Amino acid sequence: MLRDIFGQAMEAMRHNGRRTAITIVGMAWGIATVVLLLAYGAGFGRAFETIFAQFGTNIIGVFPGRTSEQAGGSKAGVQVRLTLDDVEKIQETIPGIVHVAAQVSKTVTVQSDLRSENWNVDGDQPEIQGILNKQIGTGRLITAADVAERAHVTVLGSEAKTKLFSGLDPAGQRVRINGISFEVVGVLKAKMQEGDDDINRTVIVPFSTMSEIKDTKYLDGMWMSYHGDHKQIEKAIRAMLAEQHGYRASDRNAVYLANLMEQLAQFRIVSIGLQILLLFIGALTLGIAGIGLMNIMLVSVQQRTREIGVEKALGARRRHILLQFLAEALVISGVGGFGGIVLAYIVSYSVGSITFYSAIATGAEAADIRLLISPQSVLAASVILIVVGTVSGMVPAIQASKLNPIEALRYE
Structure with missing residues (x-):
């Protein structure tokens, strides 16, 4: 029976080929719009994920501040000073912490035979390179042996290498940092860099050797990697440092925490909100195509009134007539939906990437928006298509099924 009904639907579509083709194009355009809007939303979210992934x-960064609340006998405004004891305490006492590393920084003169620059120099413990995802381009990173031996070695950022050595290979070359000679052992891969940001002008030396440039008793910051709930980890860090340094754990100004997962979670909320908005807009577009389908089906019912009367006179029941016209609407929706999905894939591959972060940052092409069509977006679009097709076909089908056979046979 269903085979006969769909056969009749295909025959009716062939009989009104031009009208059917126009309707299919409208449905295809609607479903392609839904899929592409969802793909854009997914690409937008991925772009932010890529920016943070560099x-x-x-990871959480901890930087010293000043107290803003009285605690015990201490007044507000006391400078909090982080030390290596804090690094060890965090590593030993806070569950979920994977690595903790200290960092001391100072802006000094960095010189090669060709150039002289005033740059920020970081004295890092080796673990910090993994925590902050510092990837080596050529040579090697700072090692634990370098720290143990207080080695005079340095790793340069990609821009620092270019400015100091132009196109020359810096491996084995020497630079003077604050007047002290260091051997260049590696160059970092370039990161995405906004404007005059100095992220690629970094100069790294072993933490122990940094004491020849600056007193390393008090830290400028520390970075840590972890697994687990970022909110619970942050709360535990604040509580431990508050106890260690004698201030209130509620004092947010005593230490500053850069919690990248919290910032990423905020961007994810924005991304989800954008995808919901785009889905709504796409559904409206498909709904307009559905209205076109409904109008075409209403015209079809009117033109085939006498045919419906004959079918009813021969014994067709209301449900048979309803299924006949509903099947026609669903077949048109299905063909249009398949064509729309194919069109969406063609457009996504043709467009490639849409300029986003690379408009304000160099080397940021990986963080541009790409139209990412996922099985979930295709499924969501298909569900909307089925609902729209069913609703659009149901109204004309109900109207057709309710026709009085005698009046239908009299229809001219």
């Missing part, structure tokens, strides 16, 4: 996501 630093890592499950």
Whole structure:
């Protein structure tokens, strides 16, 4: 029976080929719009994920501040000073912490035979390179042996290498940092860089050797990687440092925490909101195509009134007539939906990437928006298509099924 009904639907579509083709194009355009809007939303979210991924996501930075609340006998405004004891305490006492590393920084003169620049120099413990996802381009990174031996070695950022050595290979070359000679052992891969940001002008030396440039008793910051709930980890860090340094754990100004996962979570909320909005807009577009389908089916019912009367006179029941016209609407929707999905894939591959972060940052092409068509977006669009096709076909089908056979046979 269903085979006969769909056969009749295909025959009716062939009989009104031009009208059917126009309707199919409208449905295809609607479903392609839904899929492409969802793909854009997914690409937008992926772009932000890529931006954060260059630093890592499950990481927290801790930087000293000043107390803003009285605690015990201490007044507000006391400078909090972080030390290596804090690094060890965090590593040993807070569950979920994977690595903790200290950092001391100072802006000094960095010189090669060709150039002289005033740059920020970081004295890093080796673990910090993994925590902050610092990837080596050529040579090697700072090692634990370099720290143990207080080696005079340095790793340069990609821009620092270019400015100091132009196109020359810096491996084995020497630079003077604050007047002290260091051997260049590696160059980092370039990261995405906004404007005059100095992210690629970094100069790294072993933490122990940094004491020849600056007193390393008090830290400028520390970075840590972790697994687990970022909110619970942050709360535990604040509580431990508050106890260690004698201030209130509620004092947010005593230490500053850069929690990248919290920032990423906020961007994810924005991304989800954008995808919901785009889905709504796409559904409206498909709904307009559905209205076109409904109008075409209403015209078809009117033109085939006498045919419906004959079918009813021969014993066809209301449900048979309803299924006949509903099947026609669903076949048109299905063909249009398949064509729309194919069109969406063609457009996504043709467009490639849409300029986004690379408009304000160099080397950021990986963080541009790409139209990402996922099985979930195709499924969501298909569900909307089925609902729209069913609703659009149901109204004309109900109207056709309710026709009085005697009046239908009299229809001219």
